[in-house]
Amino acid sequence: MSARDEILAKIGKAVAGAQDVEIPRDYRTTQQVDLVGLFAERVDDYRAIVHVLPAAEVPAKIDELVAGRRMIRPGGDGWEDLNTADGVVTTCAVAIAETGTIVLDHGPGQGTRAQTLVPDYHLCVVRADQIVSCVPEAIARLDPARPLTWISGPSATSDIELNRVEGVHGPRTLEVIIST
Numbered sequence: 001m002s003a004r005d006e007i008l009a010k011i012g013k014a015v016a017g018a019q020d021v022e023i024p025r026d027y028r029t030t031q032q033v034d035l036v037g038l039f040a041e042r043v044d045d046y047r048a049i050v051h052v053l054p055a056a057e058v059p060a061k062i063d064e065l066v067a068g069r070r071m072i073r074p075g076g077d078g079w080e081d082l083n084t085a086d087g088v089v090t091t092c093a094v095a096i097a098e099t100g101t102i103v104l105d106h107g108p109g110q111g112t113r114a115q116t117l118v119p120d121y122h123l124c125v126v127r128a129d130q131i132v133s134c135v136p137e138a139i140a141r142l143d144p145a146r147p148l149t150w151i152s153g154p155s156a157t158s159d160i161e162l163n164r165v166e167g168v169h170g171p172r173t174l175e176v177i178i179s180t
Contacts, residue, residue, distance in 0.1 A: 027136065035097040035131045036178055042100025046153025048174040055179045058125060062089060065123055065175060072119060074111030082114060087121030087171070093148075094141050095126045098134045100153070102126065102176070105146040113149055122171040124151075128180045 001009070040050045053061055069086040091109035092102045102124055104110045116122060132138050142148060154174040 039097040052178045058179045085119045087119045089123040094138045095131045096138045102151040104149040117170045121173045123175045125177045
């Protein structure tokens, strides 16, 4: 008998005759708050740069922020080479107000995983109607068969002495435009 089979046999013996217990799944799936305000606050807490703008002002702001940078523009006109790009500008699939998390499913306008993790700068445009209150609500909107990238602020890690280092596992700078 393998170790796995032995462990499973012990578990089976321990629970033999036990009654089935229904696990309540009544956790909160929405909340009534200012989703744009809460999302902006949480993204800012992660040291991202946040702009909340009317939709009509978004194109000009994007032009301003990417001026002089070699940018990857998924689905846009022209692609900068991944190895020479300064940054990437994307949209998102959904954003979560409670956690300040942006979720990419790499659909139209979101680029590939490499395009969103290799450049040092990521500018993400989030429409107000893409912001949901909490994780269960976001998961309900996502297709689990698609590749998902969850972003909660710029990439950061700490060494053994707890010195924060940014940009190790993804962009060092995350800038978010929330289009209202």
